[in-house]
Amino acid sequence: MSGFHTHALYRHEHSVLHDLPSQVKIVALVLFVGAVVATPREVFWAFGVDGALLIGAVLLARIPVGFIVRRLVIEIPFVLFAVLMPFIGTGERTPVLGVSLSVSGLWGAWTIFVKGTLGLGASVLMAATTEVPDILEGLERLRLPRLVIAIAGFMVRYIDVIVGELRRMRIAMTARGYDPSWIGQARPIATSAGSLFVRSYERGERVHRAMLSRGYTGAMPVFERVTTTPQQWLVGLGIPVLAWLSAIAPWVMR
Amino acid sequence: MHIPDGFINGTTSLGAGIAAAGGIGAALRQAGKKLADRHIPLAGLAAAFIFAAQMINFPVAAGTSGHLIGGSLAAVLLGPWLASVVMAVVVGVQALIFADGGVSALGLNIINMAIIAPWSAWLIYKGLRAFLPRTQRVVAISAGIAAAFSVEVAALGFVAEYAIGGTGGAPVSTVLIAMGGVHALIGIGEGFITGVIVATVLAARPDIVTGATDLLDTSGAQPRRIGRFILAGVGAALLVAAFLSPFANSNPDGLERVAEDKGFIDTAQTSPIDGQSPFAGYGFGGDGAIATAVAGVLGVAVTFGIGYGIVRISKRVKTPR
Amino acid sequence: MSTPALEVRGLTYSYPDGRRALDGADFHIHPGERVALLGANGAGKTTLVLHLNGILRPSAGTVRVAGLEVNDDNLREIRRRVGLVFQDPDDQLFMPTVRRDVAFGPANFGVQGQDLDRRVAEALDAVGMGDAIDRAPHHLSLGERRRVAVATVLAMKPEILVLDEPSSNLDPAGRRELATMLDSLDITMLMVTHDLAYARELCRRVMIMNQGTIVADGPMEHVLADEELLATNRL
Numbered sequence: 007m008s009g010f011h012t013h014a015l016y017r018h019e020h021s022v023l024h025d026l027p028s029q030v031k032i033v034a035l036v037l038f039v040g041a042v043v044a045t046p047r048e049v050f051w052a053f054g055v056d057g058a059l060l061i062g063a064v065l066l067a068r069i070p071v072g073f074i075v076r077r078l079v080i081e082i083p084f085v086l087f088a089v090l091m092p093f094i095g096t097g098e099r100t101p102v103l104g105v106s107l108s109v110s111g112l113w114g115a116w117t118i119f120v121k122g123t124l125g126l127g128a129s130v131l132m133a134a135t136t137e138v139p140d141i142l143e144g145l146e147r148l149r150l151p152r153l154v155i156a157i158a159g160f161m162v163r164y165i166d167v168i169v170g171e172l173r174r175m176r177i178a179m180t181a182r183g184y185d186p187s188w189i190g191q192a193r194p195i196a197t198s199a200g201s202l203f204v205r206s207y208e209r210g211e212r213v214h215r216a217m218l219s220r221g222y223t224g225a226m227p228v229f230e231r232v233t234t235t236p237q238q239w240l241v242g243l244g245i246p247v248l249a250w251l252s253a254i255a256p257w258v259m260r
Numbered sequence: 261m262h263i264p265d266g267f268i269n270g271t272t273s274l275g276a277g278i279a280a281a282g283g284i285g286a287a288l289r290q291a292g293k294k295l296a297d298r299h300i301p302l303a304g305l306a307a308a309f310i311f312a313a314q315m316i317n318f319p320v321a322a323g324t325s326g327h328l329i330g331g332s333l334a335a336v337l338l339g340p341w342l343a344s345v346v347m348a349v350v351v352g353v354q355a356l357i358f359a360d361g362g363v364s365a366l367g368l369n370i371i372n373m374a375i376i377a378p379w380s381a382w383l384i385y386k387g388l389r390a391f392l393p394r395t396q397r398v399v400a401i402s403a404g405i406a407a408a409f410s411v412e413v414a415a416l417g418f419v420a421e422y423a424i425g426g427t428g429g430a431p432v433s434t435v436l437i438a439m440g441g442v443h444a445l446i447g448i449g450e451g452f453i454t455g456v457i458v459a460t461v462l463a464a465r466p467d468i469v470t471g472a473t474d475l476l477d478t479s480g481a482q483p484r485r486i487g488r489f490i491l492a493g494v495g496a497a498l499l500v501a502a503f504l505s506p507f508a509n510s511n512p513d514g515l516e517r518v519a520e521d522k523g524f525i526d527t528a529q530t531s532p533i534d535g536q537s538p539f540a541g542y543g544f545g546g547d548g549a550i551a552t553a554v555a556g557v558l559g560v561a562v563t564f565g566i567g568y569g570i571v572r573i574s575k576r577v578k579t580p581r
Numbered sequence: 582m583s584t585p586a587l588e589v590r591g592l593t594y595s596y597p598d599g600r601r602a603l604d605g606a607d608f609h610i611h612p613g614e615r616v617a618l619l620g621a622n623g624a625g626k627t628t629l630v631l632h633l634n635g636i637l638r639p640s641a642g643t644v645r646v647a648g649l650e651v652n653d654d655n656l657r658e659i660r661r662r663v664g665l666v667f668q669d670p671d672d673q674l675f676m677p678t679v680r681r682d683v684a685f686g687p688a689n690f691g692v693q694g695q696d697l698d699r700r701v702a703e704a705l706d707a708v709g710m711g712d713a714i715d716r717a718p719h720h721l722s723l724g725e726r727r728r729v730a731v732a733t734v735l736a737m738k739p740e741i742l743v744l745d746e747p748s749s750n751l752d753p754a755g756r757r758e759l760a761t762m763l764d765s766l767d768i769t770m771l772m773v774t775h776d777l778a779y780a781r782e783l784c785r786r787v788m789i790m791n792q793g794t795i796v797a798d799g800p801m802e803h804v805l806a807d808e809e810l811l812a813t814n815r816l
Binding site: 014035040080088118119167199 | 264265267285292295300301302304307309312313318345346349350352353356357358359360362363364427428429430431449452455456457458459460464465468
């Protein structure tokens with residue numbers, strides 16, 4: 007139900023956000039998205055605050071707003087889903103510009119659109135200001151299981167290699183003339199994908215040999231842990247804290 | 261099928277996150293038992309392959325195209341426990357590094373693509389293979405059929421999540437028909453592609469298909485048929501429950517109909533636990549159709565669990581040590 | 582006579598399907614030598630290389646690295662002594678950054694902290710890739726990846742550098758850069774290749790392998806001048 011980013015989103019700049027340790031940014035992202043999702047849908051001003059905070063963070067990161075907006079394009083499929091809601095929703099209906107729309111559907115569309123966009127924007131910003139190896143390192147420092155981090159490390163390292171091979175296969179098939187009917191299309195792609203899996207597996211065996219050759223005995227070596235300062239946490243968590251305040255305020259004020 | 265933020269409400273997303281963490285934690289422990297250290301780079305490369313494979317798309321209906329999920333492929337190639345771990349890594353990397361799938365929906369996406377998809381595929385695959393001949397062709401076809409159904413089951417997982425905490429405003433029955441319908445077609449594509457991929461891999465390197473290593477076993481040992489029949493039965497029951505119960509006729513069944521006709525339905529006493537059991541009356545809260553399907557699946561699982569427990573206990577009684 | 586950097590005696594190995602890959606290979610290499618191992622495809626070169634650090638184990642024969650025999654007890658130290666550079670650098674650079682790849686080897690042997698940083702920096706400088714330390718391997722060109730792959734083994738301070746087809750797929754500039762870099766290293770070297778020009782440029786001595794045995798072993802000028810010998814061995 008979504009489009010695909012297949013290239014890493016990182017954009018090199020010199021900024022406060024780029025310099026923050028990655029685990030601070032990951033925690034900040036999770037907290038910010040949590041605040042957005044927890045915000046009751048009718049509190050429009052809270053979403054305004056969230057949007058302003060996000061734009062502020064984008065500017066602080068010295069990332070061009072257009073860079074972020076272009077990468078929001080993958081959300082088009084779920085925006086379309088959201089747009090359908092007022093038409094297929096049930097319950098009470100209200101006329102909008104002459105068309106009778108479902109009230110709960112309108113609320114649903116709003117919720118999906120605003121929370122989805124804010125969440126996606128925040129995710130894109132985090133990835134744009136943090137290099138992939140640093141993201142993995144941050145997850146490791148956040149105590150994610152070491153097996154998961156190790157697998158993710160290899161995955162990320164070889165994604166470009168394998169995606170590249172898949173693309174070359176597709177180009178080669180297109181050059182030989184694709185059969186447009188979908189069954190005809192699927193078979194050659196699938197056989198090529200099967201060969202690709204075998205090649206990937208055999209590469210995995212060679213990688214293991216290379217690891218053995220450099221002294222690997224079953225445990226990935228531990229590289230030193232970088233500590234973060236309280237100031238860095240304060241800076242990083244400033245935005246999500248404000249987002250949570252605006253999420254909680256409606257309940258407090260009632 | 262990567263759910264973005266905002267589709268499912270906060271409490272449901274949080275609950276899903278906790279459930280997903282528990283499920284993947286269990287998978288890590290189980291996978292870790294059989295994992296030689298050489299498997300770690302292999303798992304990483306499998307994850308990279310699944311990521312690339314998810315880019316494969318195929319047309320399903322006018323204008324729409326479907327993508328491979330790959331959960332069933334992972335299950336047959338890596339075994340279900342490692343498949344869950346690998347799929348979870350794929351989904352997690354997609355969310356955090358590629359901003360694909362909402363961070364708040366990570367638990368939901370892991371449940372659907374890293375737990376439901378591989379496991380439903382594995383159960384159906386093992387169920388089919390339990391009573392079919394042991395050939396490469398059967399392995400590939402079973403993998404394909406399992407893949408097709410697992411896509412539908414995963415879609416039903418999403419519909420269940422929507423029924424519990426969806427914010428959309430569309431009625432669950434509409435979502436069920438839309439998602440269920442589209443994913444039935446996507447399942448056909450994924451099933452076919454998975455079958456061909458497994459066949460290709462089997463032909464080149466049969467030793468690397470974890471789900472089919474029994475094909476290499478030349479010792480002639482008889483397989484434990486009983487266990488496999490249980491799996492086959494569970495798999496079949498799950499299929500029936502998942503697909504047919506939403507369409508189960510809401511008209512009263514034979515006995516109730518007769519009772520109504522003869523006017524004695526009012527004298528039927530409600531069962532003592534009616535109203536206390538969460539599953540009393542075959543459904544629970546929420547919209548009728550999806551609740552029925554979920555209840556059906558859960559009912560099968562509970563029945564199986566009780567039945568299996570009875571078999572184990574009775575075996576212990578019969579063969580004292 | 583000093584201890585050979587590498588000593589191979591009667592090495593014999595068969596593939597699982599029964600084919601003889603190595604049939605009594607015999608040779609030794611002295612410290613400081615640069616030796617090329619030539620042979621057509623299928624001669625058994627890569628299989629031999631995998632025996633040098635114990636990844637494959639022979640059915641007969643021995644391998645000694647600076648006097649230490651390759652057996653189950655010595656594997657760890659052997660792998661530090663033999664710096665094996667594989668044909669495809671993508672198999673060898675498996676970490677997210679160059680720094681982590683070069684540090685992987687020494688870290689496995691207990692080198693930590695500032696010592697580790699120093700080793701990494703020295704190894705990358707030796708191959709001329711000091712600037713790439715924080716880059717991801719897949720952003721480097723093939724030639725750059727080959728050089729970093731050499732650094733990953735240099736960081737373990739090996740006794741001998743064993744390179745499998747180092748010049749394959751490189752463009753002329755890449756070949757030159759790699760040759761210059763290898764020439765500048767002060768280390769015993771065994772280069773497995775079928776690229777005669779590269780062998781001649783970098784090595785003083787050459788061995789020819791055919792069907793699992795060493796059929797010729799001598800100074801570069803003599804062996805490469807013998808056209809009949811080359812033709813018989815499909816070079």
